[in-house]
Amino acid sequence: MRILALITVIITGIILIYGTVDMPDWGDPNSPASKHVSPGYIEEALEKTATPNIVTAVLADYRSYDTLGETAVIFTAGIACILILRRRRRQRK
Amino acid sequence: MISITDDIIIRTVSRVLIPFIQVYALYVIMHGHHSPGGGFQGGVILGASFILYLITHGLEEAKERMSELKAGLLSTFGILLYSGIGLLCLIMGRNYLDYGGLSTLLKVIPAQARSLGILGIEIGVGIAVMGVMFSVFFDISTGGILPEDEEDLGVNR
Numbered sequence: 001m002r003i004l005a006l007i008t009v010i011i012t013g014i015i016l017i018y019g020t021v022d023m024p025d026w027g028d029p030n031s032p033a034s035k036h037v038s039p040g041y042i043e044e045a046l047e048k049t050a051t052p053n054i055v056t057a058v059l060a061d062y063r064s065y066d067t068l069g070e071t072a073v074i075f076t077a078g079i080a081c082i083l084i085l086r087r088r089r090r091q092r093k
Numbered sequence: 094m095i096s097i098t099d100d101i102i103i104r105t106v107s108r109v110l111i112p113f114i115q116v117y118a119l120y121v122i123m124h125g126h127h128s129p130g131g132g133f134q135g136g137v138i139l140g141a142s143f144i145l146y147l148i149t150h151g152l153e154e155a156k157e158r159m160s161e162l163k164a165g166l167l168s169t170f171g172i173l174l175y176s177g178i179g180l181l182c183l184i185m186g187r188n189y190l191d192y193g194g195l196s197t198l199l200k201v202i203p204a205q206a207r208s209l210g211i212l213g214i215e216i217g218v219g220i221a222v223m224g225v226m227f228s229v230f231f232d233i234s235t236g237g238i239l240p241e242d243e244e245d246l247g248v249n250r
Contacts, residue, residue, distance in 0.1 A: 050208040051126045059131065060211040064190040068175055070133075071218050075172050078225035082165065085237030 095234055097151035107149040114142040122219045126208065132218025136171075139219065140226025147227075152235065161239070164227040171221025178213045190214075 024031030045057040059067055098104060122135030147155040179190040187194030192210025193203040201209070 048204055048207065049211065050204040051211055053126055053128065055129070056125050056131055056211060056215075060214055061192065061207055064179070064214065067214070067218065068179070068190070071172060071175060071221050074225050075168055075221055078165075078168055078228045081229045081232045082237075085232040086161075087237050 095148060095152050097154060098149055103149055107145055111142050111146055114145070115139060118142065118219075122215055123212070125215050126211065132215040133222055135215075136219035136222025137226060139223040140230075143223070143227045144230045147230070147234070159227055161228060161231045164224040164231065166224075168221045168224030168228060171217045171219070171224060174217035174220065175214045178210060178217070182210070 024033070028034070041054060041058055041062065045054045045062075046052060049057045049061050051057040051061070118135045118138035120135075121130040121138060122132055125131035125135070143155070143159045146158060178192070178195075181198070182191050182194040183189050185194035185198060190210075192207040194206075195210055196203045196206035199206055199209060
């Protein structure tokens with residue numbers, strides 16, 4: 001049974017490694033991922049947002065909804081900690 | 094409950110270091126436009142400075158500077174500041190969180206308004222992260238029981 005599991009893992013691994021052969025090179029400027037919106041960000045971010053750091057411009061302006069959601073996730077984690085751990089003051093008679 | 098440490102070296106060094114940590118945290122938040130950093134990182138450093146104060150000076154003293162109620166209110170305020178700026182853009186006739194709409198309000202060109210909008214939400218994120226960091230550490234370190242409630246809840250420590 002363990003040998004069967006090992007063979008399954010090896011075959012799956014070979015298939016996954018075979019799948020990476022067709023992937024574009026690391027940082028390839030002609031790959032589909034860097035041809036769609038990335039050139040727009042790199043060329044226009046400074047002009048449109050007056051922010052030299054493109055990462056900040058994308059994070060807080062172009063992808064502002066995403067950052068709002070991230071902040072909400074952290075806030076929810078804090079609220080969950082309060083709800084689970086904090087015990088309420090007993091009602092005084 | 095965390096009480097004040099007896100070690101004078103730890104108390105003195107933390108007292109000297111905390112202002113510098115807080116100034117550095119504000120620098121990381123404000124300088125996110127030009128260098129790596131921003132609201133999340135700066136908020137975590139700011140929260141860490143309050144946590145350092147809590148573990149070196151004890152719960153009683155730390156509650157005068159930052160209590161669990163203040164931390165909860167500040168984290169809520171941070172989220173409200175973020176979504177409030179978004180709502181302001183909506184009121185000015187643009188899309189939600191489209192900071193270009195703030196240009197007429199701030200009397201600057203749209204690009205500069207976007208820069209200021211980014212700064213505004215970074216400050217909101219920083220305040221929210223700081224409040225949540227302190228609140229989570231407070232709850233875990235005390236087990237969620239406030240010192241004044243220990244008697245009421247019948248906890249013996």
